[in-house]
Amino acid sequence: xxxxxxxxxxxxxxxxxxxxxxxxxxxxxxxxxxxxxxxxxxxxxxxxxxxxxxxxxxxxxxxxxxxxxxxxxxxxxxxxxxxxxxxxxxxxxxxxxxxxxxxxxxxxxxxxxxxxxxxxxxxxxxxxxxxxxxxxxxxxxxxxxxxxxxxxxxxxxxxxxxxxxxxxxxxxxxxxxxxxxxxxxxxxxxxxxxxxxxxxxxxxxxxxxxxxxxxxxxxxxxxxxxxxxxxxxxxxxxxxxxxxxxxxxxx
Amino acid sequence: xxxxxxxxxxxxxxxxxxxxxxxxxxxxxxxxxxxxxxxxxxxxxxxxxxxxxxxxxxxxxxxxxxxxxxxxxxxxxxxxxxxxxxxxxxxxxxxxxxxxxxxxxxxxxxxxxxxxxxxxxxxxxxxxxxxx
Numbered sequence: 001x002x003x004x005x006x007x008x009x010x011x012x013x014x015x016x017x018x019x020x021x022x023x024x025x026x027x028x029x030x031x032x033x034x035x036x037x038x039x040x041x042x043x044x045x046x047x048x049x050x051x052x053x054x055x056x057x058x059x060x061x062x063x064x065x066x067x068x069x070x071x072x073x074x075x076x077x078x079x080x081x082x083x084x085x086x087x088x089x090x091x092x093x094x095x096x097x098x099x100x101x102x103x104x105x106x107x108x109x110x111x112x113x114x115x116x117x118x119x120x121x122x123x124x125x126x127x128x129x130x131x132x133x134x135x136x137x138x139x140x141x142x143x144x145x146x147x148x149x150x151x152x153x154x155x156x157x158x159x160x161x162x163x164x165x166x167x168x169x170x171x172x173x174x175x176x177x178x179x180x181x182x183x184x185x186x187x188x189x190x191x192x193x194x195x196x197x198x199x200x201x202x203x204x205x206x207x208x209x210x211x212x213x214x215x216x217x218x219x220x221x222x223x224x225x226x227x228x229x230x231x232x233x234x235x236x237x238x239x240x241x242x243x244x245x246x247x248x249x250x251x
Numbered sequence: 252x253x254x255x256x257x258x259x260x261x262x263x264x265x266x267x268x269x270x271x272x273x274x275x276x277x278x279x280x281x282x283x284x285x286x287x288x289x290x291x292x293x294x295x296x297x298x299x300x301x302x303x304x305x306x307x308x309x310x311x312x313x314x315x316x317x318x319x320x321x322x323x324x325x326x327x328x329x330x331x332x333x334x335x336x337x338x339x340x341x342x343x344x345x346x347x348x349x350x351x352x353x354x355x356x357x358x359x360x361x362x363x364x365x366x367x368x369x370x371x372x373x374x375x376x377x378x379x380x381x382x383x
Contacts, residue, residue, distance in 0.1 A: 015258050017254055018254055022258065073268060073269060074269070097260070098260075098262075100257030100258060101257060101259075101260070102255065102257055144353070163262075163272060166262050166265060167262055210339055212275075212339050213271045213272070213275075216271065223342065226342050226343070226344075229343040233345065
């Protein structure tokens, strides 16, 4: 016999820039089965209850990083959060915290894209190398140094978990710093000095007060808090060691 | 015409919105007790430098009811601060590689707590021995 569908209340924070001055909540009654994610619940609303509801999603399997939302106040990927875990209580869904709301559950992410560009998230080789010289070789130890930080999917849950970013949106923040660190500790890369300027800047790592919640909510176990805090040490070393360097701290 | 009008939510009361942030704020607040206790010890040093009478008077003050109450409060606050300090420690350190593998976070936390407990007990034993 088919499973009897249950009904759960989903409370959504709505915001339509054309007609709303401020966001407001709206509650929907959504029939669900135990295998349904919060994302599927929201999709049900759009398909059957209110086609104007806006949200981002793509892969449905926690790899694209598009469907991040605040679910009962916790930054989560809605595709790997299940309605059954909240039933029979109501589940509250809101756009990712600390970002401007563009419309309903859609946030404005230009700020992050600019930060991502600024860290130069690609390998800048130490010296030019031709294909004839063969591939770059790396030991497993060299790979282990950055592998964890390369797992970031830019889902921005860590920013929604970072009160310092909420209070100062200029802060380069957890994910961008984790990716910066990923390239800085790569044995093939030679642009550490350029990226250190960003780490040391007003927008850099010293905005972090080690709350640590960013790493707690990261769905890919990147541990961005670790990248940020390791770079506090690097930044301090950079500051003091320049007095000892032959160039005498030109910057 | 551009219809975009991004809405920025206020940050008022942000730390009350998540139990994790409440814990963080308590951790930060208990640091004040660490500072207060450092001040108590510094005053003791100052009184010692002022001579025997001043030192004895300071010791007598510490035996008063309010001083004991403060010590109990400080013990609770500093214990909590120690616990949350070592809890976050693995996130703030470079990776520790032992035998080619990264040391797990809980080992660092447990190691820190064990070191704090051992240091406290050693100090207690030392002072106890001197007081007898």
